[in-house]
Amino acid sequence: MNEMINVSVRPLVEYAFRRGSIDARFRTATTMTEGTRLHQMIQKTYGEHDKKEVPFETNLIYEEMTFHIEGRCDGLLKNDEQFIIDEIKSTSLPLTEVDEGTHPVYWAQVKCYGYMAVEEYNLEKITIQLTYIQSETNEIIRYQQETTASELNEFMKWVVEQYAPFARWKQKHLTMRDESSKALTFPFDSYREGQRKLAASVYKTVQDEATLFATAPTGIGKTISTLFPVVKAMGEGYGNKIFYLTAKTITRETAQEAFELMETKGLHASLVTITARDKICFKEKTICEKEYCEYANGYYDRINDGMLDILHHETRITREVIEKYAHKHRLCPFELSLDLSYMADAVICDYNYLFDPRVSLKRLIEEQKKQTTVLIDEAHNLVDRAREMYSAELMKSPFLELKRNYKRQNSEVSSAAASINNTFITYRKSTQNGSLVLSEIDEELIVQLDTFVQVSEVELLQEGSDELLLETYFLAQNFIRIAKLYDQRYMTYVEAGKSEVKIKLFCFDPSHLLQKMRKGFRSNVFFSATFTPFSYYQNMLGWKEEDYAVKIPSPFPREHANIYIAPLSTKYRDRERKLPRLVTLLQKVLHEKPGNYLFFFPSYGYMEQVFEAFTSPDEVETIIQQSGMTEEERESFLKKFTSNRKGSLVGFAVVGGIFSEGIDLKGNRLTGVVVVGVGLPNFDTERQLMKSYFDQAGRNGFEYTYVYPGMNRVQQAGGRLIRTETDRGLLLLIDSRYLEKRYQQLLPYEWQHFELIQVP
DSSP: OOEEEEEEHHHHHHHHTOOSOOOTTOOOSOOHHHHHHHHHHHHTTOOTTOEEEEEEEEEEEETTEEEEEEEEEEEEEEETTEEEEEEEEEESSOGGGOOTTSOHHHHHHHHHHHHHHHHHHTOSEEEEEEEEEETTTOOEEEEEEEEEHHHHHHHHHHHHHHHHHHHHHHHHHHHHHHHHHHHOOOSSSSOOTTHHHHHHHHHHHHHTTOEEEEEOOTTSOHHHHHHHHHHHHHHTTSOSEEEEEESSHHHHHHHHHHHHHHHHTTOOOOEEEOOOHHHHOSSSSOOOOTTTOTTTTTHHHHHHHHHHHHHHHOSEEOHHHHHHHHHHHTOOHHHHHHHHHTTOSEEEEETHHHHOTTTOOTTOOHHHHTTEEEEETTGGGHHHHHHHHTOEEEESHHHHHHHHHTTTTOHHHHHHHHHHHHHHHHHHHHOBTTEEEESSOOHHHHHHHHHHHHHHHHHHHHHOOOHHHHHHHHHHHHHHHHHTTOSTTEEEEEEEOSSOEEEEEEESOOHHHHHHHHTTSSEEEEEESOOOSHHHHHHHTTOOTTOEEEEOOOOSOGGGEEEEEEOOOOOGGGHHHHHHHHHHHHHHHHHHSOSEEEEEESSHHHHHHHHHHOOOOTTEEEEEOOTTOOHHHHHHHHHTOOTTOSSEEEEEEETTSTTSSSOOOOGGGOOEEEEESOOOOOOOHHHHHHHHHHHHTTSOHHIIIIIHHHHHHHHHHHTTSOOSTTOOEEEEEEOGGGGSHHHHTTSOGGGTTOEEOOOO
């Protein structure tokens, strides 16, 4: 019996028609929303007997496999008894840059629909048509070919032949994956208290195609408790893909280890970890052009062989594995990881690959999304990250420089840059004390940026890459993209100095955008140890009434942690005056209970000030977190925390930084944690604007902007202390504000048995 292979037209032809080099200078396709609008604009011009969004399907036998191919063509037109298959493509390129042979894969797609149409309507020939529409001008150009049933039949046989090696791998792989996931048992001898409840909640969420907000304590094993049930659900037919999103390298590694653990218990599933382009690029500069990079040149000629090689021989496809095969097949490692992500059962990556409109995985088709579960690790981080993703800013200086550089070379680029530069000058004149706040968008500036993007694109296509023009082009594109999202949850902020002006579209409240981005996936699980207060994270992460929620209490006896509060003011105005008393207090902690400590501070400046004033005896070693530490430097920092040290160790770190989340220093590797301050973010202009916004929205602006994010950082830092059932330690919170109700009520239950200590 032939095996049935289900495949849609688009992935089928994309696999068969990978050819040529990567040229990532431009994103010539429009956004999905914009593309839909342009498609509908053309479809409205169809005649009375024409049809739009016509579904087709067919079966085609090749060797021992039956390919069930399905798709939906944009239009089926009828002209004097002659059928025409119409495929609509929108582009931001000028139509002068698009000719009949520009995109062979588009012709392949429309030929597939043509094949299914002649089969369904018993035709001997059919006309296939590509309709291009320019996204800015709405100009239209059409290309037609007449083809016969015999030609289309030969074409389809060839396409299926190209796809067959991948189909064979996929069928074998899916069988092994589903059988192994069904047989998989929890990879530990027993569940920790609370783990089973969390795992059951996640499984039900996937089963019900719902969204879950889960609060689970640090150290419970949230990673395996979320991944294991999704893998089990996948084996039972509830979903077909997992995205594990995280903000930090350390938590990415924890997810990889969870898959490795399940693999030792018999799981057969493919996992891809995506590393940022600038970190994994083999070249000195990340310029994806065939003239500069041999890994980009001819990439699509080699990608199929490279992918089949890696898929046949690897399951956990980490950065190291990708680099190995990328060198072997001369492939761009970043693009290879992206291409593999569409094939893999599970993908570990940063939040931005699914939530950021600039870099999201747009090739993830709707059919795949409907079968995908998204796990958002340490989801409290997504609030600030989303504000960043959905905001955009521009500076004046690049446009002034481009105006001068292109004065003789390209008058259109120079003129477009000059117009924008003049707008910046006008804004500078309008500012008071160097700043200006507006509650609306400057439509004239958007028109100027549209013009700049168009003329820059033509220049870059013709003359190659000017790095300044290329970078400014992308920034302008992003500004336009974010401007389309602008509503009452945004504010325009202008900051002007003597020679520079910045314009920022600042998103205060990203909740509705996060809600939109998660739409279409089978299920979503937001989980964190610090969803406190829960109402705040409900509001900021896009909670819906039908969403599920679960709170897992800590399984660890709270008497294992000795909690102390020292009411010493660490407010900015008191820091210098109170510094000697703070240093004496820290030294006293070390003297009374030697061991390994993490001291957390609210800023680098304050941390360095205390570090310089801190004098310790010879048996105490001190190390300090540096800004922008490499992965090797981070590992070196953490390796210092050993359980068999002769003397004490103090690591000075920043609250909310790389060492306050996702690290496990179990047992005697960590004796105590000291958190200095209440973790409040900086009192900068943007935060002040945010406070005003929330006040006007009827919420407590100070708490939404400062207190809740600050205390979240404190909880994360303190959560480094107790990681297992046997861990014991000391947690000291230093600040007089911990005695105020608004701060104290945010302390987790496990810390509420604190003792007050006298400050020396």
